[in-house]
Amino acid sequence: GAGVSQSPSNKVTEKGKDVELRCDPISGHTALYWYRQSLGQGLEFLIYFQGNSAPDKSGLPSDRFSAERTGGSVSTLTIQRTQQEDSAVYLCASSLAGGGDYGYTFGSGTRLTVV
Amino acid sequence: AQSVTQLDSQVPVFEEAPVELRCNYSSSVSVYLFWYVQYPNQGLQLLLKYLSGSTLVKGINGFEAEFNKSQTSFHLRKPSVHISDTAEYFCACGNSGGYQKVTFGTGTKLQVIP
Numbered sequence: 721g722a723g724v725s726q727s728p729s730n731k732v733t734e735k736g737k738d739v740e741l742r743c744d745p746i747s748g749h750t751a752l753y754w755y756r757q758s759l760g761q762g763l764e765f766l767i768y769f770q771g772n773s774a775p776d777k778s779g780l781p782s783d784r785f786s787a788e789r790t791g792g793s794v795s796t797l798t799i800q801r802t803q804q805e806d807s808a809v810y811l812c813a814s815s816l817a818g819g820g821d822y823g824y825t826f827g828s829g830t831r832l833t834v835v
Numbered sequence: 836a837q838s839v840t841q842l843d844s845q846v847p848v849f850e851e852a853p854v855e856l857r858c859n860y861s862s863s864v865s866v867y868l869f870w871y872v873q874y875p876n877q878g879l880q881l882l883l884k885y886l887s888g889s890t891l892v893k894g895i896n897g898f899e900a901e902f903n904k905s906q907t908s909f910h911l912r913k914p915s916v917h918i919s920d921t922a923e924y925f926c927a928c929g930n931s932g933g934y935q936k937v938t939f940g941t942g943t944k945l946q947v948i949p
Contacts, residue, residue: 724878755939762839762941763879763925776936811878823869824937826878 722746724827726812732833733802741797741830745814752795753815753824754787758808766810769795802834837862839926841940848916849948856911856943858900858926868909869927869937870900879925885909896920921947 725744733739745752754766765779769789780786784802789795799806809831813824840859848854860866867886871879883894890902900911909926923944929937 753937760941762841763927763939765936765938768936813879823881823884824871824879826871826880828876828878 724812724814724825726810726827726830728830729828730831730833732835735804735834736801738798738800739802739832741799741810741812741832743795743797743812743814743827745793745795745812746825747793749814749816749825750792751815752789753813754795754797755811755813756808757811757829763811766797799832802832804834807832807834837864837866837928837930837938839928839938839940841926841943843943844941845944845946847946847948850918851915853914854912854916854920854945856924856926856945858909858911858940860907860909860926860928862907862928862930864930866928866930868900868902869929870894870898870909870911871925871927871939872896873923873925873942875922882911882924916945916947918947918949920945 727742752769755763757763767787768776771792772789784800787797809829811829813826815824838861869884870882872882873879882898883892885892885902893899898913900909902909923942925942926940927937
């Protein structure tokens with residue numbers, strides 16, 4: 721597609737429930753990133769995909785968080801047994817591979833509220 | 836490891852006045868530097884980037900930034916701001932070699948006052 725698409729745009733869930741957040745990157749972008757933006761905080765790196773593999777998942781805050789990418793395209797971030805501290809905007813970005821000079825294209829994010 | 840510091844969390848400025856948003860970085864290797872802008876309820880948009888060469892980088896919407904290696908800074912400037920520039924601005928840096936994991940600062944909210 722023309723841009724990075726994320727769904728849903730907003731999600732309200734009860735504490736303890738599982739949620740899935742979806743990211744559709746720009747066609748042809750082999751690199752995909754998930755970041756979390758909490759109120760008053762900067763962007764916190766979660767995970768990086770190159771193709772379908774995740775060479776850097778160092779930012780995942782706990783084992784309740786997992787992510788996968790299929791077909792070198794769509795990625796899903798899953799949060800199990802959600803907690804109130806998981807409330808944040810989850811941003812996905814994609815970029816062309818082959819070096820660090822392209823910058824990211826971001827989606828509009830998924831605002832997650834855990835009540 | 837690398838880090839990015841944006842000392843000003845909020846910057847109010849009158850319309851048509853100049854503005855400078857400060858950014859300092861720390862890295863043990865060569866870096867690429869970026870500024871992103873986030874308008875309300877939107878994702879981040881790339882404003883400009885420094886990869887190499889000229890230390891003065893021009894971006895969209897009349898913004899420019901200057902890379903200063905000795906001061907490890909990459910401050911963002913605009914000579915005359917407009918109401919539409921009201922947004923949050925994020926400075927970021929990434930490794931110049933290998934895969935590009937980008938580290939972001941905590942952001943600076945620019946409020947343009949009519």
